[in-house]
Amino acid sequence: MSSVFTKVLYIGPTSDFGGMGAVLNMYAKYIEDIKIVSTLNTVQKGSKFKALLKVIYDVNKALITDKEIKLLHIHSASKRSFIRKSFLAILGKMYNKKVIFHIHSGSFDQYYSQAGVLKIVIKYLLQKMDMVICLSEEWKSFYIQKIRLQNVIVVGNPIEIHDLYKPYIDDDILHLLFLGKICDEKGIFDLLNYLSDNPLFLNNKIRLTIGGHHEEYRLNSILANPIFASKVNFVGWVTSTQKHKYFTACDMFILPSYFEGLPVSILEAMSFGKPVIATNVGGIPSIVKEGHNGWLFKPGFFNQLDPILEQIFLNKDILAQYGLNSHNTAKQFSTQVIKAQLSQLYLSMINN
Numbered sequence: 001m002s003s004v005f006t007k008v009l010y011i012g013p014t015s016d017f018g019g020m021g022a023v024l025n026m027y028a029k030y031i032e033d034i035k036i037v038s039t040l041n042t043v044q045k046g047s048k049f050k051a052l053l054k055v056i057y058d059v060n061k062a063l064i065t066d067k068e069i070k071l072l073h074i075h076s077a078s079k080r081s082f083i084r085k086s087f088l089a090i091l092g093k094m095y096n097k098k099v100i101f102h103i104h105s106g107s108f109d110q111y112y113s114q115a116g117v118l119k120i121v122i123k124y125l126l127q128k129m130d131m132v133i134c135l136s137e138e139w140k141s142f143y144i145q146k147i148r149l150q151n152v153i154v155v156g157n158p159i160e161i162h163d164l165y166k167p168y169i170d171d172d173i174l175h176l177l178f179l180g181k182i183c184d185e186k187g188i189f190d191l192l193n194y195l196s197d198n199p200l201f202l203n204n205k206i207r208l209t210i211g212g213h214h215e216e217y218r219l220n221s222i223l224a225n226p227i228f229a230s231k232v233n234f235v236g237w238v239t240s241t242q243k244h245k246y247f248t249a250c251d252m253f254i255l256p257s258y259f260e261g262l263p264v265s266i267l268e269a270m271s272f273g274k275p276v277i278a279t280n281v282g283g284i285p286s287i288v289k290e291g292h293n294g295w296l297f298k299p300g301f302f303n304q305l306d307p308i309l310e311q312i313f314l315n316k317d318i319l320a321q322y323g324l325n326s327h328n329t330a331k332q333f334s335t336q337v338i339k340a341q342l343s344q345l346y347l348s349m350i351n352n
Contacts, residue, residue: 004346005031009062011055011088012075012102014038018181019157019264020075020104025240026158030335035069037062039084052084059088063095070350071098071130078105086125093128098349101126102133102155106260106282107185109142123147130349135262136283155345157264158338164273164327165248166320172205174312177250177274179211179238179265180257182219187256187279187299188212189222194302196227200309207231208254209246211238247272251319258299260284270330275322277308293325 014028014036015021028034037058039051063069072092076085085101092099105111115122126132126143132152134140143149180186188210195201195208210219210232223232238246247253253269253276260282267287269276276294278284288294297304312318331337 003032004343004350006033006035007068007070007350008035008073008346009059009066009069009071009097010034010036010073010075011059011085012036012039019261020077022240022264023104023157024075026160026335030158030339035062035066039088048080048084052087055084056087056091059091063092063097069097071100071346073100073102075102075104078103078108078111081105082108082111082122089125089129098130100131100133100345100349101129103139104135104261106257106263108139108261109146110259112146127151131345136286138283138286139261153345155341156333156338157262157267158335159264159267159271159330159333161327161331161334162244162247162272164324166273166323171251174200174206174309174316175249175251176206176208176254176277177211177246177252177269178208178254179243179246179268180255180263182210182212182214182216185258186212187258188219190300190302191254191256192222192228192232194305195232196225198305198309200313201231202227204231205313206309208233209250210234211236211246213237243268244272247274250274252277252294252323254278255284256297256299256302257281257284262287267330267333270326273323273327275319275326277305287329289325289329293322293329 010027012024013021014024028036037055039055074085074089076082089099089101112119112122126147126149129151132143132149133155134143134152137154140152140154143152178188182188200206219234223234247269253274255263255266255278257279262283266276266278276288278288278296279299280296281299285296288296290296295308
């Protein structure tokens, strides 16, 4: 007897770059006989219009040839990604299939507020979906209050749970790790600017490992400054197989983003038992709790890191307790938990 997952066609990017790709790849790893149509992603080259036509062709083919498919689970960001995925959602409706529209964007609120007359179209499309999935209760409140959706639920990003790795509390150096897109929106350049004037960093008490891609040339130009020598290590893009090395080697994870949905990187750090410093944006406050498993600060207000770092250096033992709490938080997003949640959702939608 086939499982409910064979009745679902997943549509979204499967690149190793970015959060959506990480989520789809995790689905693929733990859902047997998964059916995926891979869409445009950051590593594809050539015409985006041609790529969209190919995806439409692939979805058409799947829906024509595979009569078992009853539901489309579409993964989308905002802006052009939302527009492209909307065509696929409409296509699914034309085939009389149930459609889940899964929004990962960390800036959908800004996209919607600046959409002008397109607001009407965005609202209409989302209201016509059988279900809209968002990543946190904070985002659910936005979709209900601002777009008036009644068909929205929260489903977290799935992660693998690893052994609990304790920080190096006997070391007088705080080892920080940043993993993400190298760009202004992730706050990495502002973080480096803050560290360049921080006494703890200048006295070699803080070391930072950076993993990511995009504006590598700009980053390397900044790191050429002797002030960062031996204190900051840029390792390039960290693949899924390399993450174990870097997560286990750090004391804590830092993500000073200006916009976020529910960062896979933070959940991954927690799955290794690492405390987190992050900004209070998007769904981050739903998983990073002050006085429990990490610290939050207002995006761009890096001076708020001063008391946080002071507290840590006064009592580094706090990192071990916060790390344990992070590990327990991560278990709520284990692949088994999210898979069970999706299975229940699919069954209820298909049977109705």
